Amino acid sequence: MNSTNTSSQTSERKKSCVNCGAELTYEPGTDLITCDYCGHQETIEQSEQLFQELELHKYLQEMGAQSHSMEISMLHCKNCGGANQHIEESYKSLHCVYCTMPLIIEDSYQEDWIVPGAVLPFKLDQKKAHQIFKKWVDGLWWAPNNLQRATINPEFTKGLYVPYWTFDAQLVADYEGQRGDYYYVTKTVGSGKNKRTVQERRTSWSPAAGTINGFVDDTLVKATKQRGSQIPREVSNWNLDGLKNFDTKYLAGYVTEKYTIPLRDGHLVANKEAER
Ligand SMILES: [Zn+2]
Ligand SMILES: [Zn+2]
Incomplete structure (x- = not known):
C-alpha cells in the first residue's frame, strides 16, 4: 500500500492565480497548474522523498490515529446515487461525471480520506x-x-481520477501430494503376422512435498464499486512508472472519486488476485 508522510496538516488550498485570481487547473502531461485566463503557470513541487509503501498490518492498526488522512469536500449525486465525487474548489462546472446532472456545491460535506500515496496524472x-x-x-x-x-x-x-489500493505480497505455500512420473514398458501385442511390439506408458506415483515462494508486486485493487464506473480490466492497465508523489494540485480541474471499499476489504481482494 502506498502512502506519503503527508500528515493531516495538509489542507485543501484553493488553487487560484496570483495574477488574476482565476482558477488554476492541472495541465495534463506536465507538472504544472495553469491559469486558463492569463496563462500563468505554477510548477507542482516534486518532493525529494519517493512515496513509500507501508506495511499493511502495521498501517491497519495505526489507522485509528488518522496519521495519513485529511479532510476533503465530497459531493454525492442525488440523481444516480453516483460515486463519492471529490471536487477541488477550482472545479468549474459542477455536474455529476456519471449522469451529468448538475451538482450543488452547497450540498458538499467534509469527509476524511486516507491521503493517496501517489497519483498517476493525466496525460x-x-x-x-x-x-x-x-x-x-x-x-x-x-x-x-x-x-x-x-x-x-x-x-x-x-477527466476522472479513480482510486486504487495497491498491495505487495510475499507468498509462501507448502504443498504435499503425489508426484506422477511417466515410464514406458515394451509389450508384445497381436499374433501371427500382426505380432508386434509397442511402447505403453505407465505412471509411477511417489509422495512429494515442498515449499514454493513468490513475490507479487503492486497488485492493483479498485477501491470503489459503483455502477457506471466500471473500467474494463483491459483498459485499466496503468503505467505505474508514471506515478508521482500525491499532491492535490494534480486534481485541480478534475473530479476525483473517493474510495468506497475500505482498505481492509481491498486487501482481501488483493489476496485473491495474488493467488491466481
Ligand atoms: Zn491568471
Ligand atoms: Zn449522477
Missing part, C-alpha cells in the same frame, strides 16, 4: 481526449444515440 487534455473519443464513435458502424450525443460538446468529456 491528455480535454481537447485531445475528446478528439480521440469522437473519432472512435464516428468510426463505429452503429453507435447508440446517447453515445453520439456525448461527442457533440467537448465539455462532456471529463
Whole structure:
C-alpha cells in the first residue's frame, strides 16, 4: 500500500492565480497548474522523498490515529446515487461525471480520506481526449444515440481520477501430494503376422512435498464499486512508472472519486488476485 508522510496538516488550498485570481487547473502531461485566463503557470513541487509503501498490518492498526488522512469536500449525486465525487474548489462546472446532472456545491460535506500515496496524472487534455473519443464513435458502424450525443460538446468529456489500493505480497505455500512420473514398458501385442511390439506408458506415483515462494508486486485493487464506473480490466492497465508523489494540485480541474471499499476489504481482494 502506498502512502506519503503527508500528515493531516495538509489542507485543501484553493488553487487560484496570483495574477488574476482565476482558477488554476492541472495541465495534463506536465507538472504544472495553469491559469486558463492569463496563462500563468505554477510548477507542482516534486518532493525529494519517493512515496513509500507501508506495511499493511502495521498501517491497519495505526489507522485509528488518522496519521495519513485529511479532510476533503465530497459531493454525492442525488440523481444516480453516483460515486463519492471529490471536487477541488477550482472545479468549474459542477455536474455529476456519471449522469451529468448538475451538482450543488452547497450540498458538499467534509469527509476524511486516507491521503493517496501517489497519483498517476493525466496525460491528455480535454481537447485531445475528446478528439480521440469522437473519432472512435464516428468510426463505429452503429453507435447508440446517447453515445453520439456525448461527442457533440467537448465539455462532456471529463477527466476522472479513480482510486486504487495497491498491495505487495510475499507468498509462501507448502504443498504435499503425489508426484506422477511417466515410464514406458515394451509389450508384445497381436499374433501371427500382426505380432508386434509397442511402447505403453505407465505412471509411477511417489509422495512429494515442498515449499514454493513468490513475490507479487503492486497488485492493483479498485477501491470503489459503483455502477457506471466500471473500467474494463483491459483498459485499466496503468503505467505505474508514471506515478508521482500525491499532491492535490494534480486534481485541480478534475473530479476525483473517493474510495468506497475500505482498505481492509481491498486487501482481501488483493489476496485473491495474488493467488491466481
Ligand atoms: Zn491568471
Ligand atoms: Zn449522477
